[in-house]
Amino acid sequence: MTKKQISSSVNKKMLAYDKLPNWKKYAFISAITLFFLALYISFFGIQAFFQQLVNGIQLGSIYALIALGYTMIYGIIRLINFAHGDLFMFGAYISCFLGNYLMAHNFRYPFIVVLIFSMVVTALLGMAIEKIAYKPLRFKPRLAALITALGVSLFLENFFALSPQNVPFPLNKIVFGPKYILFPALIAEKTYNIGGIAINNIKILIVIITIILMIALQYIVKKTMIGKAMRAVAFNKDACLMMGINIDKVISITFGIGISLAAASGTLYALTYGQLQSPYLGIWPGLKAFIAAVLGGIGNIPGAMLGSYVMGVSETFATSINSNFGYGIAFVILIVVLVFKPAGLLGKFTKEKV
Amino acid sequence: MKIIKNIFNLIKGYYKFILITALIYLLFQIFDGSIPIAPRLLTRYYMQIIMFALINIIMTVSLNLINGFTGQFSIGHAGFMCIGAYTSAYFTTILFKAANMAYFPQLALFIFSLIMGGLVAAFAGYLIGLPTLKLRGDYLAIVTLAFGEVIRSIVRSSDEIAAFLNQIGLVKFSETIAKISGPRGLSTIPNLSKFWLVYLITILSVIIMRNFIYSTHGRACLSIRENDVAAETMGIDTTRYKIIAFSLSAFFAGVGGGLFAHVLRFIHPNNFSFIKSIDYLIFLYAGGMGSITGSILAATGLTILPEFLRMINFQQWRMVIYPLLLIILMLRKPSGIFGNREFSFLIPKRKEVN
Numbered sequence: 001m002t003k004k005q006i007s008s009s010v011n012k013k014m015l016a017y018d019k020l021p022n023w024k025k026y027a028f029i030s031a032i033t034l035f036f037l038a039l040y041i042s043f044f045g046i047q048a049f050f051q052q053l054v055n056g057i058q059l060g061s062i063y064a065l066i067a068l069g070y071t072m073i074y075g076i077i078r079l080i081n082f083a084h085g086d087l088f089m090f091g092a093y094i095s096c097f098l099g100n101y102l103m104a105h106n107f108r109y110p111f112i113v114v115l116i117f118s119m120v121v122t123a124l125l126g127m128a129i130e131k132i133a134y135k136p137l138r139f140k141p142r143l144a145a146l147i148t149a150l151g152v153s154l155f156l157e158n159f160f161a162l163s164p165q166n167v168p169f170p171l172n173k174i175v176f177g178p179k180y181i182l183f184p185a186l187i188a189e190k191t192y193n194i195g196g197i198a199i200n201n202i203k204i205l206i207v208i209i210t211i212i213l214m215i216a217l218q219y220i221v222k223k224t225m226i227g228k229a230m231r232a233v234a235f236n237k238d239a240c241l242m243m244g245i246n247i248d249k250v251i252s253i254t255f256g257i258g259i260s261l262a263a264a265s266g267t268l269y270a271l272t273y274g275q276l277q278s279p280y281l282g283i284w285p286g287l288k289a290f291i292a293a294v295l296g297g298i299g300n301i302p303g304a305m306l307g308s309y310v311m312g313v314s315e316t317f318a319t320s321i322n323s324n325f326g327y328g329i330a331f332v333i334l335i336v337v338l339v340f341k342p343a344g345l346l347g348k349f350t351k352e353k354v
Numbered sequence: 355m356k357i358i359k360n361i362f363n364l365i366k367g368y369y370k371f372i373l374i375t376a377l378i379y380l381l382f383q384i385f386d387g388s389i390p391i392a393p394r395l396l397t398r399y400y401m402q403i404i405m406f407a408l409i410n411i412i413m414t415v416s417l418n419l420i421n422g423f424t425g426q427f428s429i430g431h432a433g434f435m436c437i438g439a440y441t442s443a444y445f446t447t448i449l450f451k452a453a454n455m456a457y458f459p460q461l462a463l464f465i466f467s468l469i470m471g472g473l474v475a476a477f478a479g480y481l482i483g484l485p486t487l488k489l490r491g492d493y494l495a496i497v498t499l500a501f502g503e504v505i506r507s508i509v510r511s512s513d514e515i516a517a518f519l520n521q522i523g524l525v526k527f528s529e530t531i532a533k534i535s536g537p538r539g540l541s542t543i544p545n546l547s548k549f550w551l552v553y554l555i556t557i558l559s560v561i562i563m564r565n566f567i568y569s570t571h572g573r574a575c576l577s578i579r580e581n582d583v584a585a586e587t588m589g590i591d592t593t594r595y596k597i598i599a600f601s602l603s604a605f606f607a608g609v610g611g612g613l614f615a616h617v618l619r620f621i622h623p624n625n626f627s628f629i630k631s632i633d634y635l636i637f638l639y640a641g642g643m644g645s646i647t648g649s650i651l652a653a654t655g656l657t658i659l660p661e662f663l664r665m666i667n668f669q670q671w672r673m674v675i676y677p678l679l680l681i682i683l684m685l686r687k688p689s690g691i692f693g694n695r696e697f698s699f700l701i702p703k704r705k706e707v708n
Contacts, residue, residue: 163670
């Protein structure tokens with residue numbers, strides 16, 4: 001007996017939407033979207049619209065990189081890794097310190113070196129966290145791992161926010177301190193004016209790097225042996241054990257890849273905004289990216305990208321109207337989408353069989 | 355005669371409970387100087403911490419109702435708290451000036467405002483529960499999170515809402531909304547939360563929630579936690595019970611929020627962010643899911659622990675040690691301190707069936 005057959009009256013009402021054919025659903029959603037966009041253009045003009053679209057795509061790219069890591073880790077061990085936003089912060093800070101060092105020594109191409117270095121170091125930290133905190137809980141209740149992830153998140157942000165003068169010797173070299181620091185200008189900013197829309201080279205670079213990393217990720221997941229192993233582990237862990245797949249290694253590598261994407265996102269974020277407020281800066285981007293991943297259907301890589309761009313664009317549009325509105329819009333969109341499409345935009349709603 | 359007998363039976367059923375709570379109350383009264391037989395150890399500062407601990411008990415036990423006993427996963431509890439806090443502060447601060455009232459009308463108004471806060475929060479819980487409780491697991495979690503944040507951003511944009519209402523002609527209504535002063539925080543809340551009142555309300559809430567859990571309805575909720583498909587086959591309307599549990603939990607969260615507003619006497623939307631919800635989640639899981647005892651002890655202990663660390667000059671390190679302890683606890687004992695065991699005085703005696 002499926003869940004659907006014995007669903008209650010509330011479910012039946014909601015299922016009216018599910019019964020529509022696919023093209024009608026998409027027509028419905030795009031009609032609503034177009035309506036809002038037309039409203040925006042009629043109020044603020046076409047130029048503001050394209051400007052906000054560009055800004056939104058940039059923000060969406062930053063979200064997308066974090067969301068990809070979230071969705072990969074969720075897909076493979078069903079864990080909402082709350083520490084992801086803090087690893088994003090760690091990546092941003094590491095790239096800031098290395099960037100300062102390289103700029104002081106007149107290095108030729110600092111940005112690429114900084115990006116790769118922060119990705120590698122943060123990935124190592126993430127893999128260490130996975131070994132220490134998540135691995136012992138792999139076959140325990142799922143929520144215990146979730147609380148551990150919350151603990152790791154709190155630990156990372158509060159530990160790195162300690163101020164160096166109050167901390168004993170070996171640690172005071174590691175902590176970042178609670179004050180805000182400026183991010184070095186690794187790339188000279190150039191602004192191009194295309195038909196009244198300001199686009200700078202950093203925005204272009206961010207979008208290009210995001211696309212490159214997404215393609216690389218897609219290649220790894222779909223074409224390589226380790227990607228095949230990842231998909232297998234996500235599908236069924238016990239069967240993987242029987243087939244001789246080293247689950248621990250696969251999960252560790254997944255963490256490494258996911259977290260290196262978050263670190264790359266952190267570097268790009270710092271480059272865009274030019275400063276790092278405090279070690280608590282990862283909380284909200286992390287949360288927004290997680291919501292983007294859920295919006296697209298968590299565990300689904302194209303879904304995470306789509307969700308992030310939807311989030312980024314809608315957030316910049318709403319913020320240009322009112323900052324509070326911009327803050328809330330992401331959550332409103334999420335609730336509306338999940339009410340109508342319970343598994344996210346691209347996720348498949350699996351019926352429970354007994 | 356029958357009434358006296360009933361009252362006698364009631365006292366007989368609860369005598370251990372009454373004895374223990376009365377003893378604890380007496381201890382507090384002795385040490386805060388109300389009964390002058392011992393040196394005054396608990397200053398106003400400590401009493402405030404204890405009151406926050408009591409409020410956290412209400413919040414954690416009510417969260418336990420959803421997460422621990424009904425098996426749903428809600429991480430937006432601070433949203434309900436926010437609704438309760440603002441509603442009750444609206445009654446005591448904006449609509450009526452409780453500060454200028456005589457003692458008994460003041461008390462009556464305060465209790466009325468708490469109940470109203472609870473009811474509005476419960477209604478919000480009902481509204482959000484109706485469409486979303488068909489979502490399962492992490493999707494429900496993220497919707498509740500989003501709901502909490504939406505509430506917060508609505509309160510934060512109270513000025514814009516007031517301006518909008520003014521524009522469309524509802525001047526009187528817009529003036530009231532403007533007095534909430536969302537982004538600046540609502541201050542001048544009268545000091546109505548006396549210790550005895552907070553203590554009494556905490557005990558009453560815990561008793562009501564415990565009685566709910568051990569009633570027929572509570573058993574239905576437990577069966578949903580164990581296996582919702584099996585529960586549905588046994589003729590339990592799972593959606594209905596989920597909504598009941600959700601609304602009841604939201605009600606008590608609203609009451610807790612009302613008390614919180616009147617203890618702190620200043621509320622700001624940022625008090626009720628995602629981070630606050632995470633606190634309650636941590637209390638709940640540290641204590642043990644599905645254990646009222648665990649919730650009570652963990653809420654008390656983990657409220658006092660950071661303050662204790664502050665007291666012994668661990669100011670810098672307190673927020674580092676707290677998550678570390680949490681991680682260690684989760685690694686050593688993933689089911690929380692109490693698992694799902696209870697103190698015997700919290701379990702009602704079974705009636706003999708003749």
